[in-house]
Amino acid sequence: MKLHFTLNGEARTFETAPGERLSELLRRSGMLGVKIGCSTGDCGTCTVLFDGEPVVSCLMLAAQAEGASITTVEGLSRDGKLHPLQEAFLDEGAVQCGFCIPGMLLSSFALLEENAEPYEGEIRSALSGNLCRCTGYENPVRAVKRAARAMRGEEE
Amino acid sequence: MSRDHFHAVGKDIRKVDGVQLVTGAAAFADDFPKERMLHGKILGSPHAHATILSIDTSRAEALRGVHAVLTHENVLLAGAKGARQPVFERVAYTRAGQDYPEPSPWDFFLLDRKVRFVGDRVAAVAAETPEIAREAIDLIDVKYEVHDAVLTPREALAPGAPIVHDEPDARNIEDAGKNLCAAVDVHLRDLEKGLAEADLIVEGSYTVQRVQHAQLELHTAISYLGGDGRLTVIAATQVPFHVRRQLAQVLGWPVGRIRVIKPRIGGGFGGKQEMVIEDLCAALTLATNRPVRLELDRREDLVACRCRHAMELTCRTGSKKDGTFTAMELTALVDAGAYGSHSPTVPTNTGNKNLPRYRCPNMHYKFDAAYTNLVPTGAMRGYGTPQGSFALECHIDEVAEKLGIDPVELRIRTTVRAGDKDELSPHIYEVKTESPGPVDPSEGAGWPIDSCGMEECLVKGAEAISWKEKRSAFDEWNGKNPVLRKGIGMCCLSQGSGVAGIDTANATVKLNEDGSVNLFVGAADLGTGGDTVLVQMVAETLGLDAEDVTIYAADTDIVPFDSGAYASSTTYVSGGAAIRAAEEVRDDLIAIASKLLGESSENLVLENHAVFSSKSDKSIPIRDVATHSMYKEKEQIEHTARFVSPVSPPPFAAQFAEIEVDTESGEVRVVEFVSAIDAGTIISPKLASGQVDGAVSMGIGYALFEEMPVDSSGTQLMRGLNDYKIVKADGMPRLKTIFIETYEPSAPFGAKAVAEIPTNGVAPAIGNALKHALGVRLRELPFTPERILRAIGKME
Structure with missing residues (x-):
């Protein structure tokens, strides 16, 4: 069946079958930043923004995306220029294996859209749906703070 | 030589693979699908110990879109579906990713008539879609003769126990007829003499559980045949060259016709130092002449891969009144699980990465690793060291208490210094390996310790957490008998840098x-x-x-x-x-x-x-x-x-935990955690501190809640990340990491290893802090609320 939604700012049409998960459709459509770590909604590696809200796309049917606006990590960088969050994750050594990073970036993006100056506790709460076994979350939390400063125009 | 002298080393640079990882570009094995690719699926055993009497695959094979069904009956004839490749022979091998010849026993077969744990391989399917493959798995009809299972090492080693490995063609098992997978028993000089000289002898026993790597990327492999007939496997592996060699061994192919590519890996922690699926993926490709993707799901990753060895440990130490140690003994009864991957070597490390950091002339280390009908154990960050560190470092605190010496002070007095020798390791190093390294294992010989910042780790770490002040302040606080108790505990650690003489x-x-x-x-x-x-x-x-x-x-x-x-x-x-x-x-x-x-x-x-x-x-x-x-x-x-390297220079560390424990709920909160680490020169500071942060988070799970319980049939109860919990972003304590930079002369730019040692000390530091908070010694991990309430008499 046909499906229409906006993917990373571009209105597109997709072919899907009943029962197909949104995570599967996105990966199949080349959005490889959508990772599959559990398929049960527990790990957060498949996090995407659904009309701006972070959701685990493995628990959504593709058909639910009809008419929605979906953002994946591929949509964060524009014209080859990295988003300040991506820059900050690189500069703070927040990327180890990187498998959880697309999901973390999108959860952080949604946080900073709503709250330009989050406290550490708010950052940790925003990232609590994104499991990471490598970093202990220290450098990612630092990176979100750094990106927030950069997005507020403060000098590093 | 200092960091200031260098222009690239000791500086923070962006990770070379960073941009591809933050932009979602193709990076991991599953990001490289092939045209006409089939999807593999494994049928796991529902029984902990059984013999397959018959397998009827006819309904599965008849399903539209199914291209191959492999079982122990037809695997030897795989390829009969018209492909060109040779027949597989029954080959005993190990999937442990180690140098050839692997010290691990060759006790595994691609598909076997006997299954030895719940989740063990029974059959494998390749089909057009993952859905068809799953459906085909459900259509395979297997009749089993179920045997009694052994679920603990004690049961396994008891006379008359069911035998896990009774097949005649397994190799290099210590004593298969007794379920004894591997064993070591070594002495340094004379333990009894050392005990006789002691003013004080302290004994203690400790128990550690199985835990899982829980890396975010699932085990994934994609295999295909090229136009030239060569086999390529894209694999999430830590050991591509060992996978290539073991694939050649099991498939009967020349090494020269196999290519293994490791793309980016989504975490391994030792779980991918093992050919978990690549052999079966490649076999499906050879059977179908098609590219095959085999990816385990999270349940399979938890119940049918590898985990940390569970152990029961004992310690015995003889010491003089001033804290001088005269005798140290460590023993371990080890649960190897159903296959012996890494089971000769992991428990070896339990001794030789722990005892040698103390100055003591007389030592004894012994382990018995028993086969059980449980998920096989294997390599995991720390590789046997965390188990020994938990036992020994809780034990040293017990010695300190009995001697009336501060735990930090006792460790400063008793640990090694630069210029000392590790005399024990040459005796027990890498058992069963044919090349034990060029070190003379005779009396008095030993591996030199050329760089050692242990004392500074202890001193600086204690300062950073305000050890003395908090130790007495919390005594006073707890003396008022509050519901919320406070504690501070510490430990010291050592590890290695590579495997001496082998890596x-x-x-x-x-x-x-x-x-x-x-x-x-x-x-x-x-x-x-x-x-x-x-x-x-x-x-x-x-x-x-x-x-x-x-x-x-x-x-x-x-x-x-x-x-x-x-x-x-x-x-x-x-x-x-x-x-x-x-x-x-x-x-x-x-x-x-x-x-x-x-x-x-x-x-x-x-x-x-x-x-x-x-x-x-x-x-x-x-x-x-x-x-x-x-x-x-x-x-x-x-x-x-x-x-x-002929040596494996040890990094050293001291770790400190400040905790609060609620005596009504039994819940423990880690408030602050300090790691002071001598890893030689730090090459990349933010990456190094990231290793410490991640290792501490893994250690907190090990200490407080991660475990892999089974029911009475041997079926594992943890089925996903909703019940096998790992630490989340809002569950971390305040972390402080201090690098004590020494210069290791045998190392590139003086750098030693950093990735494993910080996971070893979390459990003993928290255990010692719990003793401080509650006045009760907890001897079994993890420190769950139930265990804590029982320990303080608030729960039956």
Whole structure:
């Protein structure tokens, strides 16, 4: 069946079958930043923004995306220029294996859209749906703070 | 030598694979699907111990879209469906990713008539879609003869126990008829004499559980045959060269016709130092002549992969009144699970990565590793060390208390110093390995400890957490008998850097005419930043920037051999190879520049993209030397070098935990955690501290809640990440990490290993803090609320 939604700012049409998960459709459509770590909604590696809200796309049917606006990590960088969050994750050594990073970036993006100056506790709460076994979350939390400063125009 | 002297080493640079990882570009095995690719699925055993009486695959094979169903009956004839490849023979092998010949027993078969744990391989399917493959699995009809299962090492070693490995063709098992997978019993001098000399003898016993790696990327492999008939496997593995060799062994193919490619890896922690699925994936490709993707789901990852060895440990220490140790003994009863991967070597480390950090003339270490009908154990971050660290470091605190000496002070008095020797390790090192290293294991011999910052770790760590102040303040607080108790505890640690005399690395450095270089390494960065560290080392050696170095890693067709990424070996062993290759390129550059500048080679150094004369100030850009070499002298400057170390220099550490424990709910909160670590020179500070942070988070799970319980049939109860919980972002304590930089003379730029040691001390530091808070010693991990309430008498 046909499906229409906006993917990373571009209105597109997709072919899907009943029962197909949104995570599967996105990966199949080349959005490889959508990772599959559990398929049960527990790990957060498949996090995407659904009309701006972070959701685990493995628990959504593709058909639910009809008419929605979906953002994946591929949509964060524009014209080859990295988003300040991506820059900050690189500069703070927040990327180890990187498998959880697309999901973390999108959860952080949604946080900073709503709250330009989050406290550490708010950052940790925003990232609590994104499991990471490598970093202990220290450098990612630092990176979100750094990106927030950069997005507020403060000098590093 | 200090960090200030270096321009690339000791600096923070962006991880070389960082951009692809933050943008979602193709990076991991599952990001490289092939045309006409089939999807594999494994049927796991529902029984812990059974013999397959019959398998009817006819309904599965009849399902539209199914291309192959492999079972123990037809695996030997796989390929009969018209493909060209040879028949597989029944071959005993190990899937442990270790140098050949593996010290692990060869006790595994591609598909066997007997199943030995719930989740063990029964059959495998390749089909057009994952859904069809799942459906086909459900259509396979298996009849089992179910046997009694053994679920603990004690049961397994009892006379008359069911035998897990009764097949005649397994090899290198210590005593299969007794379920004894591996054993070690070694003495340093005379334990009894040391005990007789002691003023005080303290004994204690401790129990540690199984835990799982829970890396975010699932085990994934994609295999295919090229037009030339060669087999390629893209695999999430820490050991591409060992996978290639073991694939050749089990498939009966020549190594030269197999290529293993390791792309980016989504975490391994030892779980991918093992050929978990690549053999079956490749077999499905050979059976179907089609590309096959095999990816385990999270349930399979938890119930049918590998986990940390559970152990029951005892410690006995004899000491003088001033704390001088006269005798130390550690014993371990080890649960190996159903197959013996890493079971001779992991428990070896339990002794030799723990006891030798103490000065003591008389030692005894012994372990028995028993087969059980549970998920096989294997390699996991720390590789046997955390189990021993928990037992020994809780025990040393018990000794300190009985002696009336502060735990930090006792460790300062009793731990090793630079210039000491590790006398124990040569006796027990890498049992069953045919090349135990070039060290003479006779009395008095030992591995030199050339760099040791242990004392400073203890002193600086204690300062950082305000040890003395909090120790007495919390005593006073707890004396008022509040519901919320406070505690502070600590421990000290040692590990190794690679496997001495065994781990081998090679690296090739190729110079381009513009002065940039290509670096080819077999090292298998599993997400730690290993590739970045190697690039920094080569850039440092050649006077280049990191951006001038492009790394190609872990493609067995292209790069030279490396043992793989385990035992904290990349910085030390693979780094040793990379700088040696770079030094040979540097020497060539200097020789040519010497001619071009008319200067003696001794005066020339590489700095800032040029060859400089320290005598005359003359210089020439490296790119000019490289261009001259390539087009005038017609010489491609390129060198391959190898490194294998006769020693495994230990990093040292002290860790400190401040906790609060609620005596009504039994819940523990870690408030602050301090790690003071001597890992030699720190090559990449933010990556190194990231290793510590992640290791501590893993250690907190080990200490407080991670475990893998089974029911009475041996079926594991943890089925997903909703019940097997790992630490989340809002569950971390305040962390402080201090690097005590020493210079290890045998190491590249003085750097030792950092990735494993910080996970070892979390459980004993918290255990010792609990003793401080509650006045009760907890001897069994994890410290769940139930265990704590029982320990303080608030629960039956």
